[in-house]
Amino acid sequence: MTQPTIGRIVHYVSYGSAGGEYKPACRAALVTEVREDDIGLGVINPTGLFFDRQVRESDEHTGGTWHWPCVITTEQEAADEDR
Numbered sequence: 001m002t003q004p005t006i007g008r009i010v011h012y013v014s015y016g017s018a019g020g021e022y023k024p025a026c027r028a029a030l031v032t033e034v035r036e037d038d039i040g041l042g043v044i045n046p047t048g049l050f051f052d053r054q055v056r057e058s059d060e061h062t063g064g065t066w067h068w069p070c071v072i073t074t075e076q077e078a079a080d081e082d083r
């Protein structure tokens, strides 16, 4: 498993809205700190930046987690990544 290092770009999964109007979505995020169990991120949203600390890795695409950006090779994979 590749370890994140400060300055790398990962994906942060935004929280969807409580009413479901907005689904969780992948956002680009800059690694700002690295600890044993979690990392800090500067998250780049289309409409602005925010910072979060103690973000845990997960491949489940749940809100508030990070994962390595996928390598997209098919349209279906692109659709899956975009959900």
Ligand SMILES: [Zn+2]
Binding pocket: 011, 026, 027, 067, 068, 069, 070, 081
């Ligand atoms: Zn992603």
